[in-house]
Amino acid sequence: MLENMNEKCAVVGIYGHKEASKLAYFSLHALQHRGQEAAGISSSDGEKLHTIKDRGLVMKVFNEQKLATLSGTNAIGHTRYSTAGDDSILDAQPVFARYDLGEMAIVHNGNLTNADEVRNALIKKGAIFQTFMDTENLIHLIAKSEKEKLLDRIIDAVKRIEGAFSLVFLSRTKMFAMRDRHGFRPLSLGRIANGGYVVASETCAFDLIGAEFIRDVEPGELLIFEQDKAPISVKVFEPTPKKCIFEYVYFARPDSKVFGQSVYQMRKNMGAELSKIRPVEADMVIPVPDGGVPSAIGYSQASGIPYEMGIMRNHYIGRTFIEPTQEMRDLKVKMKLSPMTDIIKGKRVIVIDDSIVRGTTSRRIVKMLKEAGASEVHMRISSPPTTDPCFYGVDTPDKEKLIASNMSTDEICDFIEADSLAYLDSDALLRSVNATTDDYCTACFTGKYIV
Numbered sequence: 001m002l003e004n005m006n007e008k009c010a011v012v013g014i015y016g017h018k019e020a021s022k023l024a025y026f027s028l029h030a031l032q033h034r035g036q037e038a039a040g041i042s043s044s045d046g047e048k049l050h051t052i053k054d055r056g057l058v059m060k061v062f063n064e065q066k067l068a069t070l071s072g073t074n075a076i077g078h079t080r081y082s083t084a085g086d087d088s089i090l091d092a093q094p095v096f097a098r099y100d101l102g103e104m105a106i107v108h109n110g111n112l113t114n115a116d117e118v119r120n121a122l123i124k125k126g127a128i129f130q131t132f133m134d135t136e137n138l139i140h141l142i143a144k145s146e147k148e149k150l151l152d153r154i155i156d157a158v159k160r161i162e163g164a165f166s167l168v169f170l171s172r173t174k175m176f177a178m179r180d181r182h183g184f185r186p187l188s189l190g191r192i193a194n195g196g197y198v199v200a201s202e203t204c205a206f207d208l209i210g211a212e213f214i215r216d217v218e219p220g221e222l223l224i225f226e227q228d229k230a231p232i233s234v235k236v237f238e239p240t241p242k243k244c245i246f247e248y249v250y251f252a253r254p255d256s257k258v259f260g261q262s263v264y265q266m267r268k269n270m271g272a273e274l275s276k277i278r279p280v281e282a283d284m285v286i287p288v289p290d291g292g293v294p295s296a297i298g299y300s301q302a303s304g305i306p307y308e309m310g311i312m313r314n315h316y317i318g319r320t321f322i323e324p325t326q327e328m329r330d331l332k333v334k335m336k337l338s339p340m341t342d343i344i345k346g347k348r349v350i351v352i353d354d355s356i357v358r359g360t361t362s363r364r365i366v367k368m369l370k371e372a373g374a375s376e377v378h379m380r381i382s383s384p385p386t387t388d389p390c391f392y393g394v395d396t397p398d399k400e401k402l403i404a405s406n407m408s409t410d411e412i413c414d415f416i417e418a419d420s421l422a423y424l425d426s427d428a429l430l431r432s433v434n435a436t437t438d439d440y441c442t443a444c445f446t447g448k449y450i451v
């Protein structure tokens with residue numbers, strides 16, 4: 001259960017629709033799983049940009065009255081998981097600025113690997129930063145560019161940054177969407193049924209607003225949206241794809257199509273592969289909800305071992321501020337996940353989870369199942385051991401806190417007190433997602449960083 005790894009953000013852009021800010025709002029609802037700390041929307045009415053952003057869930061940040069002030073046919077939106085930077089409202093997005101060409105707003109999913117270097121160079125030249133966000137670098141780079149047109153300034157700016165970025169820019173009349181050359185983070189393009197275009201981190205947003213998936217924005221590609229025109233494509237970088245494989249393992253919603261493939265199907269494939277390479281005799285397969293559900297279905301269907309909901313998840317638990325004693329920590333897990341005692345009692349269970357980060361949650365889950373009467377608990381993980389942190393837009397603990405970077409699988413098994421533990425290996429994971437070339441980033445379990 002990757003509760004210690006969090007996708008940092010989601011982005012959305014709506015162009016050429018009379019209810020642009022409402023569609024951005026609904027899209028952000030669909031993308032809420034990618035960031036729960038802050039949300040924001042900027043709209044443009046052709047004359048001016050309007051921005052509302054605040055800390056909290058999308059539902060808390062916006063209401064009917066606020067949305068009514070976000071007028072215009074174009075809008076961009078963002079949900080944020082607070083990491084680089086801090087928790088303040090200043091670090092919510094869109095980042096808005098006035099500069100010599102007018103007004104501009106930007107939303108960003110990803111992490112710039114040369115952010116400090118660029119920022120320090122800008123500060124030396126007199127730039128004053130308001131936030132700790134790497135996204136603010138872009139505002140300064142665009143404002144200081146000597147090119148005349150915004151399009152050329154954006155190209156100028158993105159050539160100075162490195163790392164992971166799926167970006168959407170909004171000016172008074174245009175919208176631009178861009179993915180870095182490696183395409184670490186997803187970004188898809190769709191057509192809205194009753195007019196206009198949408199770009200979003202995941203296609204689950206399209207389904208909600210009645211948009212049809214056209215294609216992904218390609219790695220290294222910049223799309224330009226102008227009034228009454230189809231999007232214009234500019235190849236800014238030669239693409240060298242390294243798509244984040246963890247989007248399939250954990251981050252994306254199962255009903256999304258990411259990098260052109262169904263997330264649900266990829267997770268089922270992982271479960272089926274896991275059953276083939278890491279079989280074990282048992283009475284039932286149960287998922288750790290919600291992340292382990294599709295893989296557990298895949299494991300069950302491929303192995304013929306019955307699937308059961310052996311653990312229930314309470315979706316109404318927010319953050320709980322309770323004493324950090326051992327007893328209270330166990331209670332915290334039970335508040336979120338409860339065992340179905342009647343189903344589990346006396347049974348040999350295979351528990352499917354998507355990953356083990358620190359190991360403490362897995363240990364509590366095994367303990368909870370044994371206390372509920374399971375005779376054997378076999379833990380199966382639908383990804384390889386997480387040994388290295390991510391620098392491309394996912395918040396991970398430091399390497400020394402990742403249990404798999406310090407312990408062997410047998411040692412982790414002893415630590416979590418399971419009867420057996422096995423992971424999916426790298427080759428099986430790549431097979432599961434139909435990777436035919438070396439076009440996925442796997443750095444958090446191989447340590448092979450590209451940038």
Ligand code: SF4
Binds near residue numbers: 247
């Ligand atoms: S390091 Fe892991 S989480 Fe980060 S982009 Fe690569 S595969 Fe995704």
